[in-house]
Amino acid sequence: MTTFQQLSTSRKRLLAAALAVTMIGLGTAGFGAAANADPLPQAPVPLGVAGTFAILSQTGVTDVPSSAVTGNVGASPITGAAILLTCPEVTGTIFSVDASGPACKVTNSTLLTTAVGDMGIAYTDAAGRTDPDFVNLGAGEIGGLTLHPGLYKWSTDVSISNDVKLVGGPNDVFIFQISGDITEAAAKNVTLTGGVQAKNVFWQTAGSVSVGTTAHFEGTILSKTLIAMKTGASINGRLLAQTAVTLQSNTVTEPAN
Structure with missing residues (x-):
């Protein structure tokens, strides 16, 4: 040779x-586990009237006081008596379908019917996005990862056992399609860097969501079932649940549009 x-x-x-x-x-x-080598930009999920709420539930909002909610709160079709937040805990308007509920509530069943309908449309939109950029990343364990804009899909539960960082720009969109539950461990954080905005982050899950004690979350949660915030947990985003939302001395801040 x-x-x-x-x-x-x-x-x-x-x-x-x-x-x-x-x-x-x-x-x-x-x-890893990328389905598309060159991800195409995603459009934000249209929330409609549901996007004017920090918390929206179909079966009620429980609360272990005191929580601090910045944004509107509503429940429908359940009676207003199922909204257990007190007036001083909410910087915004509490909407009820009837005359029951917190003393400061505003009765507007028409608005709530529209908002819940739009929540369902948004859930279907997020779940129906095709051609995911990442499939079953980390076998459902995303703790410790740095994630970039795109469409993510899991046929499993998703666990956040360590901090997760979302990196991108102010117009970048993240959509997470999850067939199971979302569980974030205690004292762990989902953080945004590079200018990513919480209004452009969407977590669609067919299961329940648990945000651990003193943990922090970012983005809009569109859950088919329960969203449970554990003691001292916080979110810069929205809790949009097709069943209940449970709070335990939490901070919920609706993201800037």
Whole structure:
């Protein structure tokens, strides 16, 4: 074999090794299990009137005081008596379908019917997005990952056992489609960097959601069932549940539009 041939073989081996290292590095950065090599930008999920609420539930809102909610709160079709937040805990309007509920509530069944309908439309929109950029990333364990804009899909539960970072710009959209539950461990955080806005982050889940004690979450949660905020947990986003929302001395802040 000539010297030239030997050099060519060596270079090929070096290139192959470099490619393997690059692929491994991408996987650990949150790019593993990509379905599309070049993700296409996603449009935000249209929330309609549901987007004017920080908390919206179909079967009620329980509360272990005291919580601090910045934004509107509503429940429908359940009676207003199922809204257990007190007036001082809400910076916004509490809407009820009837005359029962907190003393400061506003009765507006028409508005609530529209909002709940729009919540269902938003859930269907998020769940119906096709051609995911990432499928079953981390086998459902995303703790410790840095995630980039796109459409994510899991046929499993999703666990957040360590901090998760969402990186992008102010117009980038993240949509998470989850067939099971979302569980965030105590004292862990979902954080936004690079200008990502909570209004552009959407978590659609067919199961329940549990945000752990003193944990922090970002984005709009569209849940088919229960959203449970554990003691001292906080969210910069919306809790939109097709069953109940349970609070335990939480901070819920509707994101800026």
